[in-house]
Amino acid sequence: MTAPTLEIDVSPEWGDDIDWDMLAHRAAEACAAEAQELADPAMLVSLVFADDEEIHALNKQWRAKDKPTNVLSFPMLSREEVLRAHANNTADESEAAPIMLGDIVLALGVCAREAEEKSVALAVHATHLVIHGLLHLAGHDHELGDAEAEAMEAIETRALARLGIAAPYMN
Template structure:
C-alpha cells in the first residue's frame, strides 16, 4: 500500500496539492518496474514537501553542493538494490521510500515557460522525483535518461497530462 504524506508551505497557494502528490506518486510507482509496491500489504511511504526556493536552495547546497534552487530534490531512504526486498514481512509493516521536495518559484517559472499549469508541472516533478526514489537516474547516461522519460510519459498519460518532453511549436 502506498501512503503519501504532504507538507505544504508558503509560498504554495491553497490547492489540491495533497491529491496531486498522491496521484503522481501512485502513477509513477505503477508505471515503473516496481509497480508491485502499489499492491503490497506493507505500507510504503513517500513524503512530498512543497516549499520555497530558498529552502530548496539550502537543501541543494547542503546535500548536492549546488548553491542554487532547483525544481525538485529526491532523498531516497531505500537502496535501489533493496527495493525488491520490500515485502509484507518487513519489521513493523512500514517502509519509508523517501522524501521529495519541490520549489515553488522554480516550478511556477518552468510551468509558465512550458505553457503548462503549475499543477500539471508539479505532478510531473513528483513523478520524476518518485522515479529517483526508485533508483532511476537520468544522469547515468542517455539510455537511462530515455528510459526514465518514457516511464514519466506513461505515468503522466494515465493522469491525462500531455508528454512534457514533446517539442511544442510556437
C-alpha cells in the same frame, strides 16, 4: 489503486487554489501503475511543497550546488533494496512493515518559472515533478546515462498519460 503512503507538507506560498494533497496522491497512483515497485502502501514518502529559499539551502548542503532547483529527492534505499522490499511485502502483505523510501522537496518559484516557460499549468508541472521524484526514490536515475534517462522518461510519460497530461519531453 495501490501507491506509496505520502506524508505531505505544503508551504503556504503554494496557495490553496489547487488541492496539492490530491494532486500528489493522483501522481503517486499513476506512477505506481507504471513502476510496480512503487505499488506498495507500506512504502512511505515525505513530500514537501517548499519555497526556493528552502530548496536552495538543501541543494547547497546536500549537492554542493549554490542555487535553487525544481525538485530534490533524498532516497533512503538503493534500487535493489526497493525491489527486494516490494517483493517481500507482496509475498506477505499481512506482515508488510513500513518502509521509508525517502523525501521529495519541490520549490515553488522554480516550478512556477519552468511551468511558464513550458506553457503548462503549475499543477501539471508539479505533477510531473512528483512522479519524477518518486522514480528517483525507487532507484531510477537519469544521470546514469542515456539508456536510464530514456527508460525513466518513458515511465514518466506513461504515468502522466494516465492523468491526461501530455508528454513533457516532446518539446
